[in-house]
Amino acid sequence: MQQILEAAGVREKPRGRFSLFAKMNSLIAILFLPIVLAYTYSNDVTFHVVSRELQTSSARQLTFLSGQIDSRLNQMMDFSLTFSRDPNARDFNGLNVWGDRYDRMQTRYAIQEKMRLQSGVTDIWPARYALHSQQNRQVISNYARTGDYSEDYLRRNMSGKWTYGDAGSGQPPYFYWFYTDSLGQQGLLTGSSLVVEASFSSDNIxxxxxxxxxxxxxxxxxxxxxxxxxxxxxxxxxxxxxxxxxxxxxxxxxxxxxxxxxxxxxxxxxxxxxxxxxxxxxxxxxxxxxLGPISFSRNLFYLSIGLLFVLGVSASVLLYRNVQRPIRKLMNGLLRVQSGDYSVRLHARNRNEFSFVFERFNDMSQRIQELIENVFNEKIRAREATLKQLQAQINPHFLYNCLGYIINMAQMKDEEAVVSMAFNLSAYYRYTTRMEKEIAPLEEEVRLLVNYLDIQKLRNGRIDYGIDLPEELRRQEIPRLMIQPIVENAVIHGVAKSYASGEIRITGGLEDGFCVIRIDDDGPGLAAEEYEALNRKMDEELREEMGCGLWNTHQRIVHQFGSRSGLRFGPSPAGGFRTEIFWEIPGKQEADPIRPAVSY
Incomplete structure (x- = not known):
């Protein structure tokens, strides 16, 4: 009891300059002040940033719109320039060139067709064009004009700029631009000029x-x-x-x-x-x-802070009356128990949480025992959660490559390869995605390895593998997906890194109370000091520079079978890399006090 009281910090009746009520109110004020200051500063920064971004965005979008309009105008002006040099337009402006009426009709039709095609390039920007021949005093257009050729109309509008005017007859105003093929100054009518008129409605804008x-x-x-x-x-x-x-x-x-x-x-x-x-x-x-929502949220925040402050002070009053007073009564009772008065009994005036504490005061030892049991059960649940987490992290990432292989083989009409790959891939993912059981017989894991290695063999014809595991070992229960990451590591980092290698051998047995599985490849392997460093990393905390596949597998084995189980690495007799998986046979933990020696 003395140790419990000391652990709880109950040594003597506490005395202080300020009451708990005053301290709580001061703490509430101290907590609220930096929040208000930080939010005020953040709100001001946000307000200015949003204002600046709004100005920038508005200017950028408006510039883009202006560029779109200018682009359409450039298209109309370029067409006018090109059209003034068109052979049909030249024939239309020629003097006594047309030999017969049919040629004149064909020329007019060709000119109108070209203007009509150019006008209908886009639906949102219809344009009008007219061709004025000063020499023949005729006009051709792609729209119904209200008048014939007018010399005054041309001289009045030949400004070289886009002009804006009312078209009359209830129509919307139009923008006009005139281009002449005169060799002299633009806008000068020489008496034989050909003038191209381009216009568009204000509806376009x-x-x-x-x-x-x-x-x-x-x-x-x-x-x-x-x-x-x-x-x-x-x-x-x-x-x-x-x-x-x-x-x-x-x-x-x-x-x-x-x-x-x-x-x-x-x-x-x-x-x-x-x-x-x-x-x-x-x-x-x-x-x-x-910016209104920002101001509204700022005012709402200040109102909320004021309400929270009032609620905080009210809560401190309630805590003082309903918490601090009962705590003092409980501390006095503990001090009396510390002094040896175990007959003390505490009684609550109200039925609340403290009444429960007072009623259980004499049953302290039983409560401690219950707490110990709760902690033990929590450790078991944490261990199971860790196992699930580690198992979820081991997820093969070669699905896309397999699907790519199937596509390539299908394009090459190799039906046998497509069927074989699809069969193995289906069996592989049917097993890996089945999560109803965390433990499986080794025999099921061996079938998964066969599917995986057959897939790799289809993708890489150099791979050759062999599996030699005794029947009594195959009946052992192990965590699902425990061996596949090791074999995958041998394929990726062993066989795939050398064009001269391709052999993977999986052997094992029961040795001195341990189950042992060895995975060997004939890849490049590692140096002796690298094997030692890799073995040390298995018992260390996971760091960012370490690969998580082997470490996860090692941790799963340790969590499942105990600290004397796990992974060990060394050189393979085949010349490459060996990974050895070992775990204690259930029921043999007491008989075998040490780990088995790793054989290389």
């Missing part, structure tokens, strides 16, 4: 804005001061009008970002200019929508 909006959180539109903006189909028109009014007063540079307050909220406004169009692509992102 609206479609790309819709696609852009579907993948983000912004509300994009095309803006050019003085012209009606091009909004996306689902745009917030009230927000867009307020932003456009702000842009008219405080214009943005062609590529810039700034935060604007609209309707009482902050918005991130990003602007990217086009290489060909005079306007800008504008994207407005509500910062409250993106």
């Amino acid at each position: 609206r479609n790309m804005l819709d696609t852009y909006k579907a993948g983000g959180q912004g509300d994009p539109f095309y803006y050019h001061k003085g012209d009606a903006p091009i909004l996306n189909s689902s745009a917030d028109r009230e927000l867009s009008e307020a932003l456009i009014a702000d842009l008219n007063t405080h214009p943005l540079e062609r590529t810039a970002q700034r935060i604007v307050e609209l309707r009482g909220q902050d918005y991130l406004v990003s602007s990217v200019g086009s290489a060909h169009l005079d306007g800008q692509l504008i994207d407005v992102v509500p910062l409250g929508q993106v």
Whole structure:
């Protein structure tokens, strides 16, 4: 009893400057303070990082959209340049070249067909083309025009830039670009010029804005001061009008970002200019929508911390009344027992956990015994869990190679090889995936080795193996998958590393109260000091630089059969590597006090 009290730290009545109640409240405050400070700092960092990433992402996406639009414009301009040199277009602009009416009709048909094909390259960017012949004063287009050839129309629009205008008749506005084949200054009409007109509807840009909006959180539109903006189909028109009014007063540079307050909220406004169009692509992102959850979580955290602090103080009051007082009563009782008063009895006013402790005070020895039994059972369960863990780690990793072999043989029409490999692979995995029993007869493990070695022999024709194990050894019960990792190690690190080797021999027997199995190969083997180092590692803790296959197998054998069992390594009479598995025969532990000598 004295030792128990001393182990529990009960030596004399404790005295301190502060009560447990004050200490607990102080501890709660000390614990909460660094949490609040750390979270505040983390929240500020997160807020700034998200803001910066949002700006970068918005600018990057808007630049990508501008690049897509410029790419489509480049395609239209390149086609206009190429089309102005087309032979049919040259014939159309020729003077008194057409000999008959049929040739003229064929030329017009060919020109319209080429423009129609170019216009229908993509559904989201339909384009219109028109060919104006100043010499013949005629126009050919791939759409229904509202007027004939007009010299004033050409001179008014030959600016060399993309212009934006209203097409009239209730149609959406169009962007226009004119190209002339004049050898002089671009945009100069010489009287015999051939002019290619390229145009596209503002709906093209609206479609790309819709696609852009579907993948983000912004509300994009095309803006050019003085012209009606091009909004996306689902745009917030009230927000867009307020932003456009702000842009008219405080214009943005062609590529810039700034935060604007609209309707009482902050918005991130990003602007990217086009290489060909005079306007800008504008994207407005509500910062409250993106950063709002961060602010909400911060406020929720502070509220939770306040509630937790109140609950902590309340819990300390309850602990003082329901824990500290009963503990003091229990300590006084232990001090009386320490002084030799074993007649002391403790009684609880309330029926709670301490009433149970008080009632069991006189049954301390029995409780200690129960604790010992619980610890013993826990050790057994931990041992079984360790066995399952070690067994689960030993998992063959050659399934893909075997499936590759089957594919290759099937392509080579070698049906016999495919059937043999599939049969052995099926039997192998049927056994390895059957986990209902942790122990199996050695005979079943031998059949698994035959399946595995036949698979390896199919993949590598140099492999030759032999298994010579007596019947009494084959009847021994061993952990499942105990020998296969050793044989796999001999195949991978022994036979496979030398083109001159290929022999694996498995022998064994019952020797001096031990079951012994030897796996030999004729591979390169190891140096004497390497064998010694490998044997030492089996009894050490697993480290990262050590392979886990052999170590796992050794540990499984030790856990199953005791510390005098395990693995040993040395040179093989065949010239390669020998692995020896040995374990005590059940019932022989007392008769054989030492491990068997390893034979090389």
